[in-house]
Amino acid sequence: MSKPSIPQGTRDFSPAEVRKRQYIFNTLRPIFELYGFQPLETPSMENLITLTGKYGEEGDRLIFKILNNGLHEKKEEDKTKFRLEIDKVLSKSYSSPAVTERALRYDLTIPFARYVVMHQNELAFPFRRYQMQPVWRADRPQKGRYREFWQCDADVVGSTSLINEAELLCIYQSAFVQLQVPVVIKVNSRKLLAALSEICSMPDKMMDITIAMDKLDKIGWVGVANELKERGIADEGIWQIEKVINVTGNNDEKLAAYSDIMQHSTSGIEGINELSKTLAYYQELMGGNGPTASNIVVDISLARGLNYYTGVIVEVVCNHPDVKMGSIGGGGRYDDLTGLFGLKGLSGVGVSFGVDRIYDVIEELGMFPKQLAEGTQVMIVNFGGENETYALNILQRFRADGIAAEVYPDAAKFDKQMKYANKRGIAYVVLPGDEERQKAMVSLKNFTTGEQKLLSVAECIGSIKASN
């Protein structure tokens, strides 16, 4: 028999990993709830037709499709049709409903839009939901990129108020403070990117400019300028963009400078107003006093890829000298997402937490709480016979007091039992031998210090609880 394995790009999560991942989810969930967001879960499978055409051509190719069942039960004429469909699938990137009708969830946004449209009459708008579930993509696996990974999204649909943007900034702050991850939150507006194309007098080049600007972090201004030139932006335009890029100062100073440069661009003025209003709301939420948190930074080079955003956009990066990691969260405002499924005119705004990357950052910073690793705190040694009965009699008293405990299930050799406890990393061992049983007491051994004490069960429980 060949050795068993798991598919490329997927992962088993060991007990220690599950506990750490749960810690992240259990930190985020109550924050979403405090902010009035409601949990939603959608099926792992969607109808393929729900997903295709929503993620671009590349996305369509990366969707995992589920083979229809019962192919061999088809009638002979249907088998002939099926073979013709297979020929189409083989000749181009095409998904035949005869071959596959269902696919695995590719993100949480499209299923959310689909849910809102299906339940529009029951829902109270604005509808705020959060969702923490795995998604699947047939991407080439590489370090930090998996074929099954977790997304964690919070969105509000049905309100254009910038209070929503400000609330989502508060959620980011609150989450990363609690997770003890220092971050910078970059904000921008798609409208400022549109304004750049207007001040270059090339309004149809917005996408080209966005794509080039998105690379500023990686290739610097000279690289971006070259790319802009290749993409057909005139020197005069590039010079205008350089003026914008060179603006420095705090957020208010930057926005004032942009106002000046973009005074003739309608979308520029709109974008600036939206950003300054969002920051003002944020400040009011934070109590109204003092400057905007210094870790929220207006960054005009922020582009957030080629997606559906139309207004304010946001991205979170870890701000620690030892951590090299791209974005660990991002989001923005989008118009008309539900329009894809026939419900027009519903504006939305959302943010996403990159759970797998956040996990890696917390691991790198050593910020996972120590007690997460523990699991079982006490193992009761099994000396067999009457001592086994005694062990079973006292076992539940530990659990009743909230101490995770187990008895070694067999009266195995003492060494074997201690080896097990050691390998499991169990902190305390309880030894109920003849002497202890006759005195109705136990010996408690601390695995770290090696110290051993004769105690009553109640004292033993007290001692363990005191050490937690």
Add this chain to the structure above:
Amino acid sequence: MSKPSIPQGTRDFSPAEVRKRQYIFNTLRPIFELYGFQPLETPSMENLITLTGKYGEEGDRLIFKILNNGLHEKKEEDKTKFRLEIDKVLSKSYSSPAVTERALRYDLTIPFARYVVMHQNELAFPFRRYQMQPVWRADRPQKGRYREFWQCDADVVGSTSLINEAELLCIYQSAFVQLQVPVVIKVNSRKLLAALSEICSMPDKMMDITIAMDKLDKIGWVGVANELKERGIADEGIWQIEKVINVTGNNDEKLAAYSDIMQHSTSGIEGINELSKTLAYYQELMGGNGPTASNIVVDISLARGLNYYTGVIVEVVCNHPDVKMGSIGGGGRYDDLTGLFGLKGLSGVGVSFGVDRIYDVIEELGMFPKQLAEGTQVMIVNFGGENETYALNILQRFRADGIAAEVYPDAAKFDKQMKYANKRGIAYVVLPGDEERQKAMVSLKNFTTGEQKLLSVAECIGSIKASN
């Protein structure tokens, strides 16, 4: 555009449903942890070869298979081979690796066995794990049967001690007491079913007898007797089985009577000893006093289908006159599960919680905690202008005190805002108008009683917390 929908047999979980499901998982998880079980999560996808042949012919057919990606990128000669493979798939129930290499998890047991074999050198045995994840089966959907559903399993591998069986009974008791679901836990041993075939002098008929006995609840003894006859059991044998079925009394009395009838069957004696030892261990764990919990019942007709069990088996049914529901949990001892992947001689025992059915039972009994439905407790009305600023200033104070709160994001008409709060089922509305703002106070309106009071923010928070 056609109306969006979700695949047959799958479900969206609304906010209220997610909270109730979380309540079940959050009840079970700490119990498993208290008993020293460790969390494990395996990928949604397994290599198809890991799953095929493990669930019988019917099971193989019901596995959801994932279509290989990039078919159109194959070389021409590979496409020719692919067409030949497709012909095989169409002619019989066969899964070609050219078409599908991966499949969705069908249960949690086989992935667990696969994990144990892959990590046998790192794990400390006995290894106790729990796992709560969805599984997928291409079964025909019907009421209460879904194509995506949740399993929740706890297993111990690497120990033959019956203390494990007793601990799992304790876990069942503890879980259903906490969930407030009255249950009967039926126990039996596969060895007693083997003994029935021995006392009929037809040891090769064990499976036939098991299949027939499994139907006792549904078709009664006359039905079972007829089926036994059809399956070739002689009248003398059927009469022996009837004697066993007719045994009544408490567990000790039943086991004593079986001892008598099965005294010449080695497996019968073994099975009886195992059951009585398991029950004795259970009693010792429960403090050693009093009779065995009256809701644990030895039931010789319990068979648990045609699976891999070899020793003690167990099944949980809801014991409430208003609830008609089959088994809501079950499990048993199996030998050599990891042998499927090349690791021989590792005995295991496990139990499973039927989360979807348990959900339905708790719903039917009305036992979900009332506060689960709530979500947002307070909505702050948005009166716009300076009052909006005042609303934002006080909003975070509620959240800082653990009260889920939201502000209506737009200064919409009062009626519209109240309609929203009402539809959401929000218990309290805070009204920060001109008067309130000038006094640095708020009006708190209780949606249930209609009562409205002018309070400071601190009093307001105190009043809401007192009502929780």
